[in-house]
Amino acid sequence: xxxxxxxxxxxxxxxxxxxxxxxxxxxxxxxxxxxxxxxxxxxxxxxxxxxxxxxxxxxxxxxxxxxxxxxxxxxxxxxxxxxxxxxxxxxxxxxxxxxxxxxxxxxxxxxxxxxxxxxxxxxxxxxxxxxxxxxxxxxxxxxxxxxxxxxxxxxxxxxxxxxxxxxxxxxxxxxxxxxxxxxxxxxxxxxxxxxxxxxxxxxxxxxxxxxxxxxxxxxxxxxxxxxxxxxxxxxxxxxxxxxxxxxxxxxxxxxxxxxxxxxxxxxxxxxxxxxxxxxxxxxxxxxxxxxxxxxxxxxxxxxxxxxxxxxxxxx
Numbered sequence: 001x002x003x004x005x006x007x008x009x010x011x012x013x014x015x016x017x018x019x020x021x022x023x024x025x026x027x028x029x030x031x032x033x034x035x036x037x038x039x040x041x042x043x044x045x046x047x048x049x050x051x052x053x054x055x056x057x058x059x060x061x062x063x064x065x066x067x068x069x070x071x072x073x074x075x076x077x078x079x080x081x082x083x084x085x086x087x088x089x090x091x092x093x094x095x096x097x098x099x100x101x102x103x104x105x106x107x108x109x110x111x112x113x114x115x116x117x118x119x120x121x122x123x124x125x126x127x128x129x130x131x132x133x134x135x136x137x138x139x140x141x142x143x144x145x146x147x148x149x150x151x152x153x154x155x156x157x158x159x160x161x162x163x164x165x166x167x168x169x170x171x172x173x174x175x176x177x178x179x180x181x182x183x184x185x186x187x188x189x190x191x192x193x194x195x196x197x198x199x200x201x202x203x204x205x206x207x208x209x210x211x212x213x214x215x216x217x218x219x220x221x222x223x224x225x226x227x228x229x230x231x232x233x234x235x236x237x238x239x240x241x242x243x244x245x246x247x248x249x250x251x252x253x254x255x256x257x258x259x260x261x262x263x264x265x266x267x268x269x270x271x272x273x274x275x276x277x278x279x280x281x282x283x284x285x286x287x288x289x290x291x292x293x294x295x296x297x298x299x300x301x302x303x304x305x306x307x308x309x310x311x312x313x314x315x
Contacts, residue, residue, distance in 0.1 A: 001048060002065045012062045016054035020047075075256040077203075080126050081165050082158055083141055086134070092141060094118075094133045096150070097160040099191075100169040100184040100208075101129025107156070110149045118144050128168055162203045164191045169208040170216035173227075179210025180227035181244045181271055187225075193277055198290040205254075206280075219260040223283060224249035225276075230268045232275070244271040248279065250287055 003009040017035070026032040039047045052064050081095040096111075103111070111131060115123045118140055119133040126132060136144060150156050157164075170176070172183030187208040209216030210227040218224025230245020250265040269279055284290035 002068045009062045071256045097157040100188045161195045166203045166205040172210045183208040200290045220252040230270045232270045
């Protein structure tokens with residue numbers, strides 16, 4: 001059932017349910033004096049019909065719908081990372097990336113110091129495992145962004161990429177006995193590589209979860225990675241052996257047009273970077289329009305030098 005969020009509708013619906021429970025609920029048995037038992041006695045559909053009938057008898061103009069009417073305007077997800085104006089004059093909110101949602105004790109103290117200095121001690125957490133400093137004075141934004149904690153070499157970022165800025169991960173095998181794989185360290189490492197290799201023109205939400213319980217909510221992600229059994233050929237024996245792996249889900253959505261991607265796009269992918277990274281790059285290109293990132297001449301030289309030294313490291 002769905003009703004509009006106005007006082008008359010809400011009060012009328014609550015009154016109807018209370019009156020039905022008052023008149024027909026089992027008040028003699030304390031164990032049965034619960035609304036759930038009355039719903040069970042009626043059956044869900046019959047109880048719903050009784051509530052609708054009761055509401056209509058009041059003749060207050062309240063209309064009950066089977067579901068919320070579909071929106072007619074476009075859904076636009078609010079950006080939480082970065083610097084954004086608040087309704088209050090002269091105030092902004094500053095969203096900061098916490099890679100994979102993992103904080104060390106030192107980083108927790110650094111967040112507290114930033115909040116004490118710039119947002120009157122207030123920190124707000126997001127469902128994407130990042131944090132927001134609200135009510136920052138516009139005049140202090142440059143000073144905030146110049147803080148070493150938000151500078152080069154720090155894990156924190158205000159202006160994060162479209163891939164790394166939308167990463168979500170469950171606790172993983174390091175601290176959860178149910179997880180089949182380590183998630184947070186792998187997730188942080190993989191998105192860094194993806195940011196280096198491809199460019200996308202919109203936020204891509206990649207969620208990691210260690211097991212089918214899906215604490216990381218992979219089914220609502222653009223790309224979901226769930227810990228699962230996998231096998232890989234052993235180069236020494238030539239035989240397949242069990243290795244940490246994952247199932248990959250693609251196409252979940254949130255918002256007014258929400259969709260759960262319940263069936264894996266690909267199953268049994270080994271978790272090793274050389275196996276998983278190419279799979280994710282291919283998905284980003286075929287499903288989300290990603291293109292290879294252009295690398296400048298200096299960066300190409302640096303990479304080549306690194307590869308040469310890496311190749312000679314065993315000499």
